[in-house]
Structure formats: C-alpha cells, structure tokens
Amino acid sequence: MSDVDPPVxxxxxxxxxxxxxxxxxxxxxxxxxxxxNGEEGLEMLDESVDVVLLDRMMxxxxxxxxxxxxxxxxxxxxxxxxxxxxxxxxxxxxGFDAYLSKPIRSQQxxxxxxxxxxxxxxxSMLQEYYALVEKQATLEATKSSAELAESDEYDALTxxxxxxxxxxxxxxxxxxxxSDFIATLRGLSTDEE
Amino acid sequence: MYDLSSVxxxxxxxxxxxxxxxxxxxxxxxxxxxxxxxxxTNGARDGEGAVVVxxxxxxxxxxxxxxxxxPELSDSQLGVVDCRGEGGVEADALDGTFVHQxxxxxxxxxxxxxxxxxIEGLHTAGRTRGRLxxxxxxxxxxxxxxxxxxxxxxxxxxxLDTADYIGVFTIDSGAHDSQTLQVIKQAFDGLIEVREAxxxxxxxxVLGLASEPTAWKRL
Numbered sequence: 001m002s003d004v005d006p007p008v009x010x011x012x013x014x015x016x017x018x019x020x021x022x023x024x025x026x027x028x029x030x031x032x033x034x035x036x037n038g039e040e041g042l043e044m045l046d047e048s049v050d051v052v053l054l055d056r057m058m059x060x061x062x063x064x065x066x067x068x069x070x071x072x073x074x075x076x077x078x079x080x081x082x083x084x085x086x087x088x089x090x091x092x093x094x095g096f097d098a099y100l101s102k103p104i105r106s107q108q109x110x111x112x113x114x115x116x117x118x119x120x121x122x123x124s125m126l127q128e129y130y131a132l133v134e135k136q137a138t139l140e141a142t143k144s145s146a147e148l149a150e151s152d153e154y155d156a157l158t159x160x161x162x163x164x165x166x167x168x169x170x171x172x173x174x175x176x177x178x179s180d181f182i183a184t185l186r187g188l189s190t191d192e193e
Numbered sequence: 194m195y196d197l198s199s200v201x202x203x204x205x206x207x208x209x210x211x212x213x214x215x216x217x218x219x220x221x222x223x224x225x226x227x228x229x230x231x232x233x234t235n236g237a238r239d240g241e242g243a244v245v246v247x248x249x250x251x252x253x254x255x256x257x258x259x260x261x262x263x264p265e266l267s268d269s270q271l272g273v274v275d276c277r278g279e280g281g282v283e284a285d286a287l288d289g290t291f292v293h294q295x296x297x298x299x300x301x302x303x304x305x306x307x308x309x310x311x312i313e314g315l316h317t318a319g320r321t322r323g324r325l326x327x328x329x330x331x332x333x334x335x336x337x338x339x340x341x342x343x344x345x346x347x348x349x350x351x352x353l354d355t356a357d358y359i360g361v362f363t364i365d366s367g368a369h370d371s372q373t374l375q376v377i378k379q380a381f382d383g384l385i386e387v388r389e390a391x392x393x394x395x396x397x398x399v400l401g402l403a404s405e406p407t408a409w410k411r412l
Contacts, residue, residue: 093306126344133343137375161379168347175351178309185305188344 006031007050007117012041012066013082014058022053025106026113038066045070049077051116053109054096056083064094071095078116078183097183119180122168123187129164136161195324195359200231201385203410205402209383211322212354214346215402216330216378217363219387223395224412225363226250228387229326232361234262237270242315242323244308244358246274248298248332256290269318272311274304276332291315299336301345308349312356323358330377331365339373346380387412 009030013019014037023032033049035041038061045052052070056063063081070079080098097119098112136157139148148154175181195213197206209215217225233243237259245255252273259271268289276295291314293307308325315323327349333342346362353360362381366374378384383402390396390411400406 126347129347130340130343133379134340134372134376137372137379140375141370141372169351169354175348175355177355178313181309181348181352182302182305184348185301185345188301188341188348 007113008033008048009051009053009113010035010041010044010049010077011053012038012058012063013053013055015055018055022104022109025109029110030113038062041066042069045073045075045077047075049075050120051113052077052079053100053113054079054081056081067094067096076120078120080112080116095186098179115176115180119184123184125164125168129161129168132157132161132164195236195322197232197235200228200235201397201399201412203397203399203407205383205399205407209359209402211357211359212350213382213402214350214353214360214362214380215383215385216381217361217385217387218366218374218378219395219397220367220389221365223387223389225365225387226328228385229328229361229363230255230258230262233324233326234259236322236324237263237266240270240320240322242270242272242312242318242320242358244272244274244311244315244323244325246276246304246308246325246327248276248329250328251275251277251279252287252290252292256287259290269315270320272307272315274307274311276300276304297336298333301337301341304345305349305352308352312352312358316356321357323356325353325358325360327360327362329363329365331363331368334369334373339369339376343376343380346377350380350382 007030009026010033011019011022012035019034023034026032033044035044038058054063054066067079067081078097080100081096082100082102084102097116100108100112139154175184194208194210197209217229219225233245237243243259247255252275255273256271259266272291274293274295276298278297291311293310295303295307312323330342350360364377384400385397386400387395387397395412396409397412398407398409
C-alpha cells in the first residue's frame with residue numbers, strides 16, 4: 001500500500017484552532033485539506049476527496065446545507081458530521097455516514113475516518129463480488145452442467161467467488177452498527193440513479 | 194442455534210447458525226409466505242423476537258396471524274416494516290406491535306431504518322434472539338433491479354449477523370428468469386425450495402446448508 005497516495009480528508013470547520021488540531025492528528029496518515037467555511041468546502045470538493053469532516057454549526061452555509069449539496073453531486077466521498085449536541089436516533093434518517101460529538105479525541109477521529117474508508121472498500125468489494133456472481137449466473141443459465149464441469153473458466157470463477165465471499169464476511173464485516181448499515185443501504189440506492 | 198425443523202422436518206434445519214439468511218423459493222401460491230410466518234411464530238412461542246418486512250400484507254393481518262398462532266405473544270415481540278406505501282393509518286390502531294411505514298418496496302434506506310428500529314426495540318425489551326422474514330423479494334425486484342436487491346440482501350445479512358438473528362426471504366420462482374434467481378441465491382447461506390408434488394400437495398428440499406442438496410420431501 002506504500003506506493004499509493006494516502007486517502008484525502010477534507011476538514012470543513014470555521015474555528016481555525018479546531019481545524020488545525022484535527023489536521024495535526026490526521027496528517028501523518030492522510031492528505032489533509034482544510035476549508036474554513038461551507039462555501040469553500042464545496043469549492044474544494046472533488047473526486048479525489050475520500051472523507052469529509054463537516055462541522056454542522058457554521059456561519060453562512062450550514063453543515064446541513066453543505067451535506068445536501070454533496071448528496072446532489074453524487075461524489076464517492078463519505079461524510080462525517082461533527083456536532084456539538086449528542087444526536088438522537090433520528091440521525092439515521094439524515095444523509096450522512098457517521099457523526100462525531102464535540103469535543104473529539106484523537107483516537108475517535110482516527111477510528112471514524114478509518115471506518116469510513118473501510119466502508120468505501122466494502123462497497124467496492126461488494127460491487128466486484130456482484131460482477132463475479134452475475135457472470136457465474138450467466139454461465140449457469142446458458143451452459144449444461146456437463147459443459148460447466150469441463151470449463152476451466154467456470155472453475156476459476158467459482159474459486160474467485162468463494163475467496164471474495166470470505167473476504168467480504170471476514171476481513172471487512174463492514175456492518176458494525178446501525179449507522180453503518182443505513183449508510184451502506186443509502187449508498188446502494190444512490191448507485192442506481 | 195435456531196431450530197427450524199419443527200416447521201420443516203429436515204435434519205439440516207435443526208441447527209441453523211445465528212446470522213444465517215435463507216431464501217425460500219417456490220411458485221406462486223405454494224405457501225411460501227405462510228411457511229415464513231410459521232418459522233417466525235415458532236420462534237416467538239419460545240420468546241424470540243419477530244420482525245416481518247412486508248410488501249403485500251398489512252400490519253394488521255400480520256399481527257392477527259401472530260396473535261392467533263402465539264396466544265402468549267407479548268407486547269414487545271413483533272415488529273412489522275410495512276413497505277406497501279399506503280400510509281400510516283393503521284400504526285396507531287395496533288397495540289403492542291411496532292409498525293414502521295416505508296414509502297415503497299424500492300426504498301431500501303427506509304426499509305433499513307425500519308428494520309434497525311424494530312430490532313433495536315425488541316432488543317431493548319430483552320429479546321436477544323429473533324427471526325426476520327422478508328415477504329417478498331419478488332415485489333422488491335419489480336421496484337428495483339436484481340443488482341440492487343442482491344446487494345441489499347448481502348448487506349442485510351451482515352446486519353442480521355451482528356444482531357444474531359436469522360432471516361428468511363421469500364421469492365416467487367416463476368416470476369423471474371433463471372439468471373435472476375441464480376444471482377439472488379448467491380446472497381444467501383441456504384435455500385429452501387418448495388414445489389407442487391405430482392401427486393398433489395407440496396414438497397420441499399434444502400440446499401446449501403449441507404454439502405449436498407437434500408431429497409424432496411412432502412410437506
């Protein structure tokens with residue numbers, strides 16, 4: 001993994017001290033970009049951003065409004081909302097992938113970012129897994145079982161699927177809590193638009 | 194472990210691992226929905242939680258079935274996620290059943306929220322084991338494509354695994370092409386196939402839970 005670029009984290013936060021603290025915590029592992037308000041955050045957002053840490057209470061464009069715009073642009077990034085109040089169950093119905101309650105500790109920030117990246121990976125593995133399964137289904141629907149038994153390609157495919165399946169369920173359980181579950185489903189629905 | 198063998202008498206169904214998802218496949222009118230409900234009411238009789246995700250049956254009907262089958266059903270045992278998209282008139286009228294309304298069988302996020310709330314609620318009430326039935330995937334497939342349904346099933350299986358629940362999902366085998374069925378099957382740990390027997394009545398077999406498919410057995 002050392003020859004690939006580090007994941008990109010965009011911090012959207014109007015308090016410079018807070019933003020600087022997050023950056024200090026994250027900069028060893030990630031490429032960190034900083035936006036000092038919602039407008040600037042939207043400007044800096046492009047395909048290369050993997051995770052957005054979005055302050056909810058900002059002057060000008062609020063975190064909620066920024067979140068809405070991100071949703072409309074259907075970028076592949078994950079958004080962690082940073083709030084001053086402990087969110088209730090209704091957070092599941094809002095369009096973000098994780099939430100953090102201020103004040104945030106270093107470990108908590110690291111865990112959230114790595115969890116969001118892991119979930120992106122789960123999504124792309126699931127995508128890949130589906131492609132293999134569909135290929136297998138096509139073969140099974142069009143070839144006789146005798147033909148399948150003799151096919152090396154089918155053999156290799158079956159092995160790949162088994163391996164992928166283990167990978168999905170073991171290394172990346174992916175779904176660790178309710179907000180993971182809902183955010184993953186939300187991702188599925190937007191895939192198809 | 195979950196024992197489903199009192200509903201369907203197969204050795205393979207005696208010790209079903211928590212977290213398992215099973216596809217219940219058969220032609221229209223072959224009693225799949227009833228079988229799915231039976232699997233849940235059986236668990237409810239032992240104090241387990243039950244969550245029904247329904248695309249065609251009303252929450253009132255489902256609650257009635259459960260009350261008839263499990264007279265000792267308590268207030269904190271049944272959750273219904275109603276995906277028929279017909280609004281929330283009934284929700285208040287049902288005592289003791291958690292009902293969550295979803296706008297359509299294609300609203301996966303909404304269904305997920307309903308399932309989460311139902312499982313949370315049952316869990317808070319002390320139900321640490323439970324069974325979920327989704328009836329039916331065929332309706333969901335008319336609202337969205339097989340890729341999305343496949344992924345949905347996979348993600349939901351993960352959630353059931355975390356909750357130590359088991360899941361039973363019905364599909365109408367006559368309503369989809371063989372490729373679609375083949376794809377959807379892959380999202381499950383096991384498959385129960387139901388068909389009409391030549392001599393009348395129904396028969397079933399179990400695939401995927403052991404190395405070989407079982408023989409067909411009369412129900």
